[in-house]
Amino acid sequence: MKTFNIPDFYRSRIITPIKELRRKNDKLKRDYSPTLLDFGPVQFLIARHFGFCYGVENAIDIAYKAIAENPGKRIFLLSEMIHNPDVNRDLTDRGVKFIMDTKGNQLIPWEELTTEDIVIVPAFGTTVENQQKLAQLGINSYVYDTTCPFVEKVWNRAAQIGEKDYTIVVHGKPKHEETRATFSHSKENAPTVIVENMAQAELLAEYMTGKRMAAGFFTDFHGQYSEGFNPEKDLQRIGVVNQTTMLASDTQGISDFLKNVMIRHYNLLPQQVEAHFANTRDTLCYATNDNQDATYALLTQNADLVIVAGGYNSSNTSHLVELCEQKLPTYFIESVNKLLDKQLIRHFDLHLKEEIVTENYLPAHQPARIMLTCGASCPDAVVEAILLRLLSFFEGAKPIEEVMEAF
Numbered sequence: 001m002k003t004f005n006i007p008d009f010y011r012s013r014i015i016t017p018i019k020e021l022r023r024k025n026d027k028l029k030r031d032y033s034p035t036l037l038d039f040g041p042v043q044f045l046i047a048r049h050f051g052f053c054y055g056v057e058n059a060i061d062i063a064y065k066a067i068a069e070n071p072g073k074r075i076f077l078l079s080e081m082i083h084n085p086d087v088n089r090d091l092t093d094r095g096v097k098f099i100m101d102t103k104g105n106q107l108i109p110w111e112e113l114t115t116e117d118i119v120i121v122p123a124f125g126t127t128v129e130n131q132q133k134l135a136q137l138g139i140n141s142y143v144y145d146t147t148c149p150f151v152e153k154v155w156n157r158a159a160q161i162g163e164k165d166y167t168i169v170v171h172g173k174p175k176h177e178e179t180r181a182t183f184s185h186s187k188e189n190a191p192t193v194i195v196e197n198m199a200q201a202e203l204l205a206e207y208m209t210g211k212r213m214a215a216g217f218f219t220d221f222h223g224q225y226s227e228g229f230n231p232e233k234d235l236q237r238i239g240v241v242n243q244t245t246m247l248a249s250d251t252q253g254i255s256d257f258l259k260n261v262m263i264r265h266y267n268l269l270p271q272q273v274e275a276h277f278a279n280t281r282d283t284l285c286y287a288t289n290d291n292q293d294a295t296y297a298l299l300t301q302n303a304d305l306v307i308v309a310g311g312y313n314s315s316n317t318s319h320l321v322e323l324c325e326q327k328l329p330t331y332f333i334e335s336v337n338k339l340l341d342k343q344l345i346r347h348f349d350l351h352l353k354e355e356i357v358t359e360n361y362l363p364a365h366q367p368a369r370i371m372l373t374c375g376a377s378c379p380d381a382v383v384e385a386i387l388l389r390l391l392s393f394f395e396g397a398k399p400i401e402e403v404m405e406a407f
Contacts, residue, residue, distance in 0.1 A: 004061035006052070010087075012384035014400065015051070018407065019380070022048060029290065032297035034371070037387075037407065039397040041366040044387060045301055047373035049294040053287030055148030056082050056377050059123035066120055066144040067094055075118045076108070078130060079177055081146060082123050082377040083314035085334050096120070102313055103175055113137050121145040124177035125152070127184035150285035151178055154241050155185040161239040161278040162190030169204070169258065170194045171251045172243030174224050176315055179243045186241070187226035191234040194224040201254045205261045208235040238262075239278025244285040245316035245376070247323075248292055251284065287376045288316055295320050295373060299327050303369040305361060306330045307390070309382050310375030312348045317375025321350055328371070331361060336385035342393040362393065 018035055025031075034045040052060075059081050066075060079100045080088050092098070099108045099119070113119070115138035125147040134141040158168045168186045172179030174194050186192040195201045203220055206212040217231040240255040262268065262276040273279075298306075306324040310317030311334055324330040331347040333339070338346045338355075345361045348354070362368060370390060374383050391397050 002054075002058075004057040005064070006057055006060055007064065010052070010060070010379035010381055012380035014384045014387065014404065015046070015380040017404070018046065019051070021407075032294050034294075034298045034301060035407070037403055038367075039391060039394065039403055041394040041396055042368045042370065042391065044390075045298060045303055045369065045371045046383075047291070047294040047298045047371070049287070049290040050373045051376070051378055051380050051383065053285070053376040055123050055150055055285065055287070058148065059146035060087065062144055062146045063091060063096075063120055066118055067091075067096070070118050073116060073118050074114075075120065076113070077120045077122060078126050079104070079122055079124075080313075081120065083311040083317075083375075084377040084379070085311055086379060086382060087377070102177060104177070104180060110137065113139065115139060118144060121147055122177065123148045123151070125155070125181035125185075126177075127181050128188060129184060147181075148244070148285070150244050150283075150287075151181070153285075154182055154244060154283045157280060157283055158182065158186040158192075158239075158241050159189045161241075161280060162186065164278070166190060166237045166239040166278045167234045168192040169238050169240045170242065171201075171240060171246055171254050172196070173246075173315060176243060178245070178315075182241070182243065183224075183226075191229050192226045193221055193229065193234075195254065198250070198254055198257065201257055204235070205258065207231045208238075208258075208261055209265045237276050237278075239280045241280060241283045243315065244283065245288050245314075245319070246284065247319045248284050248289055255280070291316065291320060291373075291376060292323070295323050298371055298373060299324065301369075301371070303328060303371045304363040306371040306373070307386060308332045308373055308375075309386055310334065310378040314375045314377055317378070318350055320373060320375060324371070324373075325350075329361070331358070333386070335382060336389045339386065339389045362390075366394075368394070 032048045034047055037044040063081055075096045076099050077096055079098055080102055100106055110133055119139050121141050123146050131141050162168055168190050170182055173196055183192055183194055195204055207217050214231045242251045259277045266276055306328050308321050321330055321332045331345050333347050340346055343359055344357055346355050346357050349356050
């Protein structure tokens with residue numbers, strides 16, 4: 001696999017070597033068990049897979065190359081390159097400006113851009129409309145295009161089944177940059193509709209089978225369907241693709257459900273299924289699969305709590321939090337600064353959609369057992385800082401060097 005030039009300040013003297021050793025000893029990725037670091041009064045269980053994925057490293061490599069290759073020029077990002085505050089903050093500190101926010105709202109008017117400006121396309125990709133706008137301005141959006149190859153794989157898959165007269169059903173968050181980009185590219189080839197969850201898939205099924213009048217579709221799926229969508233005609237043949245960072249089990253569940261709806265509605269024999277439901281392979285990226293599988297394996301162990309690090313608007317990270325919350329007290333933090341002290345932690349509540357402060361989050365007994373993981377856009381250095389800060393709360397802990405030598 002291609003290697004990338006990642007700034008050293010994103011790496012870790014603790015986490016990075018552990019990941020490299022695990023990778024070396026398990027090249028086929030068959031061992032998803034966590035790594036145990038035993039410091040005596042506190043033990044850390046570190047997930048087998050987490051942190052920067054191929055797509056993120058590719059994006060960082062291209063973005064910093066754009067900065068290095070264009071001294072004196074104005075450099076813009078269409079929106080956040082990835083959903084990590086540390087990475088985006090460093091880029092803005094280097095003079096990079098965002099044209100839009102993560103919801104697609106304009107921060108810098110298009111007319112302020114010139115042909116001399118450099119524009120970086122984020123890892124989530126961008127819409128066809130944005131590409132056309134840049135082209136009209138005389139800016140080549142492909143020079144510094146950090147679109148993840150696995151996102152492009154989804155676009156290609158959607159195009160393939162669209163050419164076979166299937167309607168594309170995108171499982172994703174409608175307002176997420178990646179889903180907006182996938183929707184934009186998909187609708188170029190086929191009628192397209194977005195479903196966010198199983199509840200919306202069940203609602204879509206009622207329009208597929210005629211249980212609901214077609215007119216209601218346009219209200220129920222407002223802003224989630226392509227222009228000219230005809231639910232009576234366009235829901236007879238469908239194929240499912242997804243936002244690459246969704247929970248694999250959720251996407252599979254939605255795909256299986258819609259497939260069975262077709263089978264029952266049209267009374268299909270096995271060999272007839274593809275007449276109404278495209279045989280799409282799962283379009284989740286390898287890193288999303290690996291991180292989710294590693295989290296499942298992590299949660300088979302016993303522990304007192306889980307710390308999940310990453311950007312609060314990171315979809316793949318939020319899904320890891322959802323998994324962990326099902327078993328253990330889970331604290332979602334974007335940086336070490338959220339560990340206020342030994343008694344207090346400021347963390348993001350996915351349900352309230354805001355930060356809250358929790359007291360006495362660390363156990364009183366020893367050894368304390370803490371699970372650590374993070375999303376695909378979180379630097380190893382962030383996880384290291386969190387580990388070291390937690391370690392400082394436990395008197396008598398073994399030195400880092402001693403534990404690393406034993407490992």
